[in-house]
Amino acid sequence: MNRFRVLFPLAGLLVGLTAGWVLFPALLYRTEEQPLQFSHAVHTDTGGMACADCHSFDADGRFVGIPTTAQCASCHADVMGETENEKRFVEEYVKTNREVPWKVYARQPDNAYFPHAAHVTRGGIACERCHGPHGTMNTLRPYQVNRITGYSRDIWGSSIGRVGMEPWEGMKMDDCVRCHRETERARACLDCHK
């Protein structure tokens, strides 16, 4: 009898915790598929392209971000390989001259301002420091969006408790500031907000 008194609440707690740990993220985040699968590895590893071939800066130092379909068309005017993905890309986007509505994992809220030129060009920070192995991956992982804020899950990071994450995971205001403390950069609110 006494043993149940102790075990029962403990078991309840365990069930509650597990449910919370597993269910909460599922409730908080909605998973969406990318409109098209894209392999960075095919282009950067096998193809030997540099990141800057696709992710460049314009004349004013503004980061262009994800390339437009026109930039891919020089190679993909017609289907070259056997893959279903490439066929879809050429037929649905290149031939119709449409942009792929990529879901951007790293996208910050509209009121946050992030300059790539300061970090990459002048600061010499590697892409991997903030984006992990994205540039060498073979597939695109599912995109997860916070149902309440509409922000990408990558802003918070994969772990709800923010423990045991890779160093590049999570890009909340605190994460920006933690790195800036070392270099005494961007201390005013309007430096990072617009």
Added chain:
Amino acid sequence: MPARYGMVIDLDRCTGCGNCTVACAVENNIPPGPPGVTDRTGITWMRVYEADNGEGFPETQSAFVPVMCMQCEEHTPCVSVCPQNAVEVDPETGIVGQIPERCLGCRYCMAACPYHARYFNWWDPKWPEGMEKTLNPDVSPRMRGVAEKCNFCHGRLHTAREKAAAAGNAAIDPADYVPACVESCPTQAIVFGDLNDPASEVAKLSRDERAFRFLSRLGTEPKVSYLSSRAWVRSLADRVLARDQKEEARG
């Protein structure tokens, strides 16, 4: 040395055309007000007031006075009253920054501002169909319930900094950072620049004998000055109302 951005506005040149107010609204994504909006509930980071010398015809003279946030350097009234730390004076630029995402909408800052240069979002921003395509991506639109004001087109400072960073330069080229009102003024009545740079035009003009600042008796050290060679215009600057002497800004 950190910059101290400031402005000098020549009231003898200003014709009151209002170009600056329009350029400001376009640059900073300020939506057109809904029907029924008044000059108290609408948002005009930059506003042109008309003043006259009080004489009858034919002695009447008038002046137009563009007024925006004066970027008070000392005892900045909106900073000291903000319960949210949503306003700060950037030590690197001297620009008084309002952070709408931090603002809770109490409007103390609007009451505290001696220049009535702060505005409140009584409505969520709405643009007429199609006009949202002309929004400036460098400035985030604000939501209902927060205060806002001029920040010397801070989005343009971002752009200038990015250009400098891409070229590997630590400092921006001053020619790359010009607020929209300055650029749009057809009589070039507004001069903008770094007051800490003694060689800059703005620093020279701010020491001109025609120069004055509004409500300088409050001791808030505004970084916007005005120029006029007309004594009655200069006398507007410290016109004292009935409440004389009592006003004093405390930090």
